[in-house]
Amino acid sequence: EIVMTQSPATLSVSPGERATLSCRASQSVGNNLAWYQQKPGQAPRLLIYDASTRATGFPARFSGSGSGTEFTLTISSLQSEDFAVYYCQHYYDWPPYTFGQGTKLEIK
Amino acid sequence: EVQLVQSGAEVKQPGDSLKISCQGSGYNFIDYWIGWVRQRPGKGLEWMGIFYPGDSTIRYSPSFQGHITISADKSTRTAFLQWSGLRASDTAIYYCARLPIIPTTPYFEFWGQGTLVTVSS
Numbered sequence: 205e206i207v208m209t210q211s212p213a214t215l216s217v218s219p220g221e222r223a224t225l226s227c228r229a230s231q232s233v234g235n236n237l238a239w240y241q242q243k244p245g246q247a248p249r250l251l252i253y254d255a256s257t258r259a260t261g262f263p264a265r266f267s268g269s270g271s272g273t274e275f276t277l278t279i280s281s282l283q284s285e286d287f288a289v290y291y292c293q294h295y296y297d298w299p300p301y302t303f304g305q306g307t308k309l310e311i312k
Numbered sequence: 313e314v315q316l317v318q319s320g321a322e323v324k325q326p327g328d329s330l331k332i333s334c335q336g337s338g339y340n341f342i343d344y345w346i347g348w349v350r351q352r353p354g355k356g357l358e359w360m361g362i363f364y365p366g367d368s369t370i371r372y373s374p375s376f377q378g379h380i381t382i383s384a385d386k387s388t389r390t391a392f393l394q395w396s397g398l399r400a401s402d403t404a405i406y407y408c409a410r411l412p413i414i415p416t417t418p419y420f421e422f423w424g425q426g427t428l429v430t431v432s433s
Binding site: 205236238240242247248249250253254259291293295298299300301302303304305306 | 349356357358359361362371372373374375407409417418419420421422423424425426
């Protein structure tokens with residue numbers, strides 16, 4: 205089973221600044237990686253797939269990069285609605301398609 | 313518009329059986345894999361398994377295999393997650409989610425609203 209490790213666990217950033225979230229896979233997953241956003245009391249929402257393709261409804265300030273074992277989610281110029289928990293998930297080869305433990309993005 | 317509507321919250325005792333549901337609309341139900349994700353209170357997301365209504369193929373996570381059963385009823389466009397012997401550790405929100413049509417990219421594209429299952433004596 206592939207283990208996904210996200211860092212940091214909590215990231216404190218001021219509105220208007222840039223946030224950089226990391227996700228590492230225990231073995232190569234190619235570009236088979238998704239990011240999800242979850243706000244309190246809500247279901248997760250697909251944000252990025254195939255490591256860098258933005259899902260419908262998310263603005264261009266969200267971007268994903270990386271391949272193999274190292275991935276990054278960058279949010280430029282944070283808005284108040286961006287503060288949430290972000291999860292990465294691989295979907296390489298055979299299930300289970302495990303999630304990372306999440307990064308909580310909070311207002312500094 | 314794709315929608316996944318899940319059944320309501322449940323309160324059960326340890327050892328009880330339970331079957332929760334997820335009804336899909338706005339797409340051809342039999343053409344898309346659908347899966348389940350667990351989220352324990354204050355914790356992260358856990359991938360449980362996926363089901364293909366077209367031919368009833370199922371893939372379970374080893375962490376859940378033997379404890380849960382995933383199924384679907386094509387006639388009512390409904391997926392199910394069931395237990396035959398609940399434990400207190402099953403207390404969680406359970407989400408159903410649909411995958412995209414391309415089977416080689418099995419991320420969760422659309423999500424249900426979640427079903428809270430509480431297991432307590």
